[in-house]
Amino acid sequence: xxxxxxxxARLVDSARELIHSSNYGAASxxxxxxxxxxxxxxxxxxxxxxxxxxxxxxxxQWANAKAKVLEPxxxxxxxxxxxxxxxxxxxxxxxxxxxxxxxxxxxxxxxxATLDETIRDRxxxxxxxxxxxxxxxxxxxxxxGDIEPRDVSAAAEALLAYFQxxxxxxxxxxxxxxxxxxxxxxxxxxxxxxxx
Amino acid sequence: xxxxxxxxARLVDSARELIHSSNYGAASxxxxxxxxxxxxxxxxxxxxxxxxxxxxxxxxQWANAKAKVLEPxxxxxxxxxxxxxxxxxxxxxxxxxxxxxxxxxxxxxxxxATLDETIRDRxxxxxxxxxxxxxxxxxxxxxxGDIEPRDVSAAAEALLAYFQxxxxxxxxxxxxxxxxxxxxxxxxxxxxxxxx
Numbered sequence: 001x002x003x004x005x006x007x008x009a010r011l012v013d014s015a016r017e018l019i020h021s022s023n024y025g026a027a028s029x030x031x032x033x034x035x036x037x038x039x040x041x042x043x044x045x046x047x048x049x050x051x052x053x054x055x056x057x058x059x060x061q062w063a064n065a066k067a068k069v070l071e072p073x074x075x076x077x078x079x080x081x082x083x084x085x086x087x088x089x090x091x092x093x094x095x096x097x098x099x100x101x102x103x104x105x106x107x108x109x110x111x112x113a114t115l116d117e118t119i120r121d122r123x124x125x126x127x128x129x130x131x132x133x134x135x136x137x138x139x140x141x142x143x144x145g146d147i148e149p150r151d152v153s154a155a156a157e158a159l160l161a162y163f164q165x166x167x168x169x170x171x172x173x174x175x176x177x178x179x180x181x182x183x184x185x186x187x188x189x190x191x192x193x194x195x196x
Numbered sequence: 197x198x199x200x201x202x203x204x205a206r207l208v209d210s211a212r213e214l215i216h217s218s219n220y221g222a223a224s225x226x227x228x229x230x231x232x233x234x235x236x237x238x239x240x241x242x243x244x245x246x247x248x249x250x251x252x253x254x255x256x257q258w259a260n261a262k263a264k265v266l267e268p269x270x271x272x273x274x275x276x277x278x279x280x281x282x283x284x285x286x287x288x289x290x291x292x293x294x295x296x297x298x299x300x301x302x303x304x305x306x307x308x309a310t311l312d313e314t315i316r317d318r319x320x321x322x323x324x325x326x327x328x329x330x331x332x333x334x335x336x337x338x339x340x341g342d343i344e345p346r347d348v349s350a351a352a353e354a355l356l357a358y359f360q361x362x363x364x365x366x367x368x369x370x371x372x373x374x375x376x377x378x379x380x381x382x383x384x385x386x387x388x389x390x391x392x
Binding site for chain 2: 021022023025026099100101102106107109110111112113114115120123124127154155157158160161162163164165166168169171172173174178181182185188189190191
């Protein structure tokens with residue numbers, strides 16, 4: 001990797017970490033440059049603005065979320081409803097740090113939605129990605145007779161809301177256990193025949 | 197009301213409105229003073245810091261949420277599960293503006309939880325207040341036989357997560373209709389006998 005491309009990658013990594021652990025507004029361009037050990041000239045060589053860096057960071061974060069949480073959770077080696085339960089467990093594990101940071105996507109949407117439509121719409125698209133995984137599992141659960149037939153897209157939307165709310169509560173209480181505890185009731189939300 | 201007390205009240209009102217429509221970090225002390233038509237000397241006479249103003253604003257916002265949404269939604273003139281459904285409808289109405297602003301409490305928690313424990317804990321307490329309303333309705337629904345007996349506190353926590361997630365999605369899509377659409381599935385989450 002060339003010197004410049006590693007500088008770019010360091011900026012993206014710093015943005016992911018710094019914004020997730022504080023927030024978008026609190027992480028100044030100077031903070032991001034310092035964390036990445038890059039000067040401001042290099043920053044503006046790669047990114048016209050902080051927003052552009054954040055959009056690049058969101059792409060990496062979404063790739064990570066798929067690779068580390070969504071793909072392993074929704075792999076076909078478990079029955080469809082069990083995939084959803086392990087998704088909640090994996091998310092709880094990912095949040096289990098000294099300080100619960102919440103969802104990097106939900107965080108950005110909540111902080112920035114009214115101030116930056118581009119960031120808001122990018123998070124909306126990521127959420128559609130989550131919903132796609134949920135829809136696959138719900139459709140299979142219906143086909144397997146584990147839940148009654150229902151509007152798959154509406155059920156996935158409800159699950160997405162519930163999941164985002166679980167992360168929001170966990171962050172507000174600084175307690176990742178909240179996510180693990182709330183997971184099983186997702187079965188009720190989906191109308192599973194053996195809900196809790 | 198004395199001149200000084202109206203200045204204080206104007207600061208609190210400006211903080212509620214400005215922070216709800218942008219966010220905590222974006223609303224500077226200068227912005228808050230300008231919106232309230234108060235000079236910085238007066239600001240610091242009433243509030244040692246922006247955080248102190250925000251804590252005062254949260255108290256007023258919580259009183260408003262109770263008076264305008266929670267009390268009318270959870271009044272005993274409707275069966276307990278219908279109270280929960282109308283709570284979602286009222287919340288959707290409250291969010292139905294040119295720009296969906298989301299929950300003032302959830303917004304602050306998400307933006308500030310990792311940076312300010314005092315704000316985070318105040319939101320956690322407000323959430324406990326919401327949960328209290330939910331617990332009352334759920335306990336009555338169990339007593340009336342509308343839902344199977346269950347852990348009332350756990351069910352109320354799940355409903356709180358679902359509600360906060362619904363507001364988060366609505367803000368991310370700038371679509372208050374999301375909240376109204378998600379309301380009925382709260383009945384499934386609670387294990388209502390006639391869920392959807």
